[in-house]
Amino acid sequence: MERLTPRVRIVWLVLALARAAIIGGFIVGGAIGLSRTELGDAVPVAIVPAAAVIAVALAVIRVFIAWRRYGIWRFELRDDDLYIRRGVFTRTKTVVPFVRVQHVDSRRSPLERAVGLATVVVYTAGSRSSDVAIPGLTPARAEALQESLRRLAIESAGEDAV
Amino acid sequence: MKKLHPASVAVRSLSRSLNTGFVFFIIGVVVSPGGNGMDLLSIVGLVVLGIITGIVYEFAYYQRFRYELTADTFDVTSGVLSRRTRELPLGRVQNVDIRQNVVDRLLGIAAVHIETAGGGETEVSLRYVSETEAHRLRRQLRQGTRTEAEDTDSLEGEEAAVGSTAETAEEEELLFEIQPRELVILSVFTIDPGASVLGGIALSFASGFDPTTLVPADRISGLPGPATGAFALVWAILVFLLAAWLISAILTFTRYYGFRLTRSGDELYYERGLLQHYSGTIPFEKVQALTISEAIPFRWFGYAALSVETAGYAPGQSDSRGTESAIPLADADRVVALARAIEPFGPIDLESPPRRARERYAVRYLLVVAASVAGAFAVARYTPLDRWYIAAVLVAVVPVAAHLKWTNRGFHTGERYVLTQTGFWRRTTKIVPYYRVQAVLHEATIFQRRRHLASVTADTASSASFFGRAATAHDIDADRGLEVQAAIEKQLQERLRVRKRQQPADRWAQDSSDPTDDTSMVDNDDPC
Numbered sequence: 001m002e003r004l005t006p007r008v009r010i011v012w013l014v015l016a017l018a019r020a021a022i023i024g025g026f027i028v029g030g031a032i033g034l035s036r037t038e039l040g041d042a043v044p045v046a047i048v049p050a051a052a053v054i055a056v057a058l059a060v061i062r063v064f065i066a067w068r069r070y071g072i073w074r075f076e077l078r079d080d081d082l083y084i085r086r087g088v089f090t091r092t093k094t095v096v097p098f099v100r101v102q103h104v105d106s107r108r109s110p111l112e113r114a115v116g117l118a119t120v121v122v123y124t125a126g127s128r129s130s131d132v133a134i135p136g137l138t139p140a141r142a143e144a145l146q147e148s149l150r151r152l153a154i155e156s157a158g159e160d161a162v
Numbered sequence: 163m164k165k166l167h168p169a170s171v172a173v174r175s176l177s178r179s180l181n182t183g184f185v186f187f188i189i190g191v192v193v194s195p196g197g198n199g200m201d202l203l204s205i206v207g208l209v210v211l212g213i214i215t216g217i218v219y220e221f222a223y224y225q226r227f228r229y230e231l232t233a234d235t236f237d238v239t240s241g242v243l244s245r246r247t248r249e250l251p252l253g254r255v256q257n258v259d260i261r262q263n264v265v266d267r268l269l270g271i272a273a274v275h276i277e278t279a280g281g282g283e284t285e286v287s288l289r290y291v292s293e294t295e296a297h298r299l300r301r302q303l304r305q306g307t308r309t310e311a312e313d314t315d316s317l318e319g320e321e322a323a324v325g326s327t328a329e330t331a332e333e334e335e336l337l338f339e340i341q342p343r344e345l346v347i348l349s350v351f352t353i354d355p356g357a358s359v360l361g362g363i364a365l366s367f368a369s370g371f372d373p374t375t376l377v378p379a380d381r382i383s384g385l386p387g388p389a390t391g392a393f394a395l396v397w398a399i400l401v402f403l404l405a406a407w408l409i410s411a412i413l414t415f416t417r418y419y420g421f422r423l424t425r426s427g428d429e430l431y432y433e434r435g436l437l438q439h440y441s442g443t444i445p446f447e448k449v450q451a452l453t454i455s456e457a458i459p460f461r462w463f464g465y466a467a468l469s470v471e472t473a474g475y476a477p478g479q480s481d482s483r484g485t486e487s488a489i490p491l492a493d494a495d496r497v498v499a500l501a502r503a504i505e506p507f508g509p510i511d512l513e514s515p516p517r518r519a520r521e522r523y524a525v526r527y528l529l530v531v532a533a534s535v536a537g538a539f540a541v542a543r544y545t546p547l548d549r550w551y552i553a554a555v556l557v558a559v560v561p562v563a564a565h566l567k568w569t570n571r572g573f574h575t576g577e578r579y580v581l582t583q584t585g586f587w588r589r590t591t592k593i594v595p596y597y598r599v600q601a602v603l604h605e606a607t608i609f610q611r612r613r614h615l616a617s618v619t620a621d622t623a624s625s626a627s628f629f630g631r632a633a634t635a636h637d638i639d640a641d642r643g644l645e646v647q648a649a650i651e652k653q654l655q656e657r658l659r660v661r662k663r664q665q666p667a668d669r670w671a672q673d674s675s676d677p678t679d680d681t682s683m684v685d686n687d688d689p690c
């Protein structure tokens with residue numbers, strides 16, 4: 001079982017913090033806005049600190065999830081299929097037979113480029129969350145993975161997907 | 163290159179000008195303040211302009227539209243402003259549907275829709291061609307793929323093996339015809355969501371836009387004050403429900419009137435409809451999954467429905483109005499027999515989820531009850547209502563509900579098919595051939611992990627699973643789930659190897675026929 005590059009935690013942490021900041025901004029901003037209006041007399045004084053506490057708690061949970069995600073993520077190229085295990089709360093184990101691979105993408109977001117990582121996305125004709133992305137790969141590993149997936153998909157092909 | 167039927171200009175511009183005319187009408191109403199004669203004139207002018215624009219556009223559309231059926235592709239060139247040339251390889255065609263409404267039938271024209279697996283929309287819509295042309299196209303589109311397949315594989319030989327002649331393709335074998343009794347039951351118990359709107363509209367017309375005329379005021383005037391209002395309200399609701407139900411029954415009746423499903427060679431052909439006439443084909447080799455659904459009032463009478471899923475579209479998708487490629491209602495036994503005729507699966511011998519799954523549902527429903535008690539308490543606090551604790555009576559229902567949910571769930575991994583079942587109100591049984599599986603997912607939420615449970619999904623390319631109706635074995639033991647996942651994948655590879663041996667690796671003939679399943683029509687799937 002192959003693990004992701006540890007640096008992927010940086011990507012996930014930055015994303016988690018950015019999202020937490022946006023949502024926290026909305027919560028705290030809403031609370032401040034509410035306390036400034038005429039309604040402000042009716043709402044308790046503690047609303048703004050309470051909102052701040054909620055925002056921080058959400059941020060901590062997000063960071064925790066992002067950290068745990070790395071520990072759980074595993075993938076493996078087996079004989080006939082690609083096996084992926086992921087998910088902090090909902091643990092998903094996906095089996096994608098090479099025969100079913102339609103095409104393989106490799107992509108790098110600006111954040112990933114900044115830390116020197118890449119994501120490989122495997123597409124199938126299936127409909128439900130079976131298009132799987134493997135994040136946190138070094139560019140060399142991503143290229144090798146994409147190449148071997150492509151080769152394995154062609155080797156096992158011979159049947160239409162639909 | 164062929165053109166559409168000339169009458170399509172008239173029919174298309176009629177529907178188009180109704181649309182554009184309506185838009186211009188709205189614009190006219192919005193733009194002109196007040197309501198004097200001058201404004202009325204400008205509204206009429208705009209509407210006329212809209213209609214003329216529609217007619218001109220449709221004429222140009224008709225002039226530009228060309229289609230052609232070649233030896234191995236179906237080509238369409240179309241577009242007024244932006245032009246498009248589309249080429250469909252015949253081997254990729256999933257379904258061909260023909261639709262006719264009353265006007266179309268009077269004019270002898272029909273709309274032809276051709277579906278492939280790519281994209282969510284219908285790939286080619288010919289609106290409209292003549293009736294005979296529509297049927298010729300349907301036949302030829304299928305025959306094109308068949309002759310192509312015959313070049314490379316031994317389809318004919320395999321067909322002979324099941325005891326049919328080489329001419330099966332031309333002969334139609336009636337698989338199912340809806341009985342009057344079934345049609346009546348279906349009409350009476352189907353609730354059409356659109357019918358309530360129509361019922362409301364019909365009622366408001368019937369009452370001359372004055373709802374009070376529908377209430378028999380002279381009869382209830384003797385009652386004391388507050389009772390009159392309550393009675394009038396209940397009366398109005400009853401009348402409304404009755405109207406909606408009647409309209410729903412009529413709609414369902416006309417929709418499924420004369421439903422027939424025939425098998426000709428290697429494809430299914432359906433027709434139905436009293437006013438709007440629908441027909442179409444589903445090739446056997448494009449079938450992704452079968453779904454047998456037994457909704458609650460019908461299950462009591464021993465009836466079930468069947469839908470045949472392809473990657474082209476799903477029954478119930480967009481405007482296709484319900485189950486096109488399906489049997490709307492029939493005896494449960496007959497439905498299962500028909501499903502076996504399409505995919506010869508073995509006995510439905512399901513493995514139940516472990517008992518702790520039932521506990522999980524009980525806990526879940528208890529939480530729902532707790533939430534509703536809390537809700538009732540909140541309501542009782544701020545309104546004159548008291549006795550909020552009455553909501554706790556729902557606790558009595560919890561064990562029953564949990565048991566029913568548990569008992570209706572199950573799965574079975576046979577030799578060729580994986581079967582999954584779920585749902586109490588609408589029990590659906592999915593039959594997925596292994597070689598249609600795209601990926602296998604083993605999922606366990608945090609709550610499932612507490613009880614060492616998991617859900618295993620066999621994902622297919624069927625478009626029905628876009629709506630979360632994939633074949634999922636819910637809440638099975640986590641270790642058993644891993645076994646099932648591995649087994650499905652192993653069977654998929656095995657079935658693919660079998661198919662590959664029987665079919666040479668020709669590109670377009672690959673998916674044209676499945677001899678393994680054809681021969682197995684006679685013997686049963688798996689005895690286990």
